[in-house]
Amino acid sequence: MAPVKKQVSSDSTQYCVIAAPFGRLGILTELVDGSLMLSRIEYLPNSTALVSPKNQLAREAEKQFKAYFKNPHHQFDLPVKPSGTEHQQRVWRSIQAIPAGKTKTYGEIANKIKSGPRAVGTACGANPYPLIAPCHRVVSAQGIGGFMKENAPGLYRQIKLWLLTHEGAL
Numbered sequence: 001m002a003p004v005k006k007q008v009s010s011d012s013t014q015y016c017v018i019a020a021p022f023g024r025l026g027i028l029t030e031l032v033d034g035s036l037m038l039s040r041i042e043y044l045p046n047s048t049a050l051v052s053p054k055n056q057l058a059r060e061a062e063k064q065f066k067a068y069f070k071n072p073h074h075q076f077d078l079p080v081k082p083s084g085t086e087h088q089q090r091v092w093r094s095i096q097a098i099p100a101g102k103t104k105t106y107g108e109i110a111n112k113i114k115s116g117p118r119a120v121g122t123a124c125g126a127n128p129y130p131l132i133a134p135c136h137r138v139v140s141a142q143g144i145g146g147f148m149k150e151n152a153p154g155l156y157r158q159i160k161l162w163l164l165t166h167e168g169a170l
Contacts, residue, residue: 014055026043065131091109106140
């Protein structure tokens with residue numbers, strides 16, 4: 001009799017796509033050292049097909065994101081996979097301290113952590129946990145500033161505007 005390969009549980013890594021007021025959110029959960037954690041959140045266009053959450057963490061993430069969409073002051077309590085360089089982590093921690101309805105400039109964050117505004121912007125673009133580390137609250141000194149990656153900049157700018165309006169920062 002051939003040995004039976006143990007299949008990886010569908011709970012170990014799972015990707016789902018949920019509806020958001022500005023389009024869709026992609027949520028990736030992953031088993032990390034025996035604990036289920038979020039490993040990525042992505043902003044996606046409205047044309048992306050919905051995929052139901054299949055594990056408890058993905059369902060909890062959906063519940064908490066929906067709570068945020070109703071109340072911009074909702075505090076997220078979700079386990080996230082450790083990610084990023086030391087500098088990126090300092091930027092993301094600083095951004096998490098910005099309350100809903102408020103913004104800081106790239107320069108203000110840079111001064112606080114003794115970095116440069118462009119390096120802060122690069123860290124924001126690499127953020128794997130938007131909304132949880134709310135990079136949309138970081139703006140340029142001359143206006144709203146860029147947002148996220150170079151691909152689909154129109155989509156990300158629209159999302160940033162929606163989020164800042166939702167939180168009362170615009």
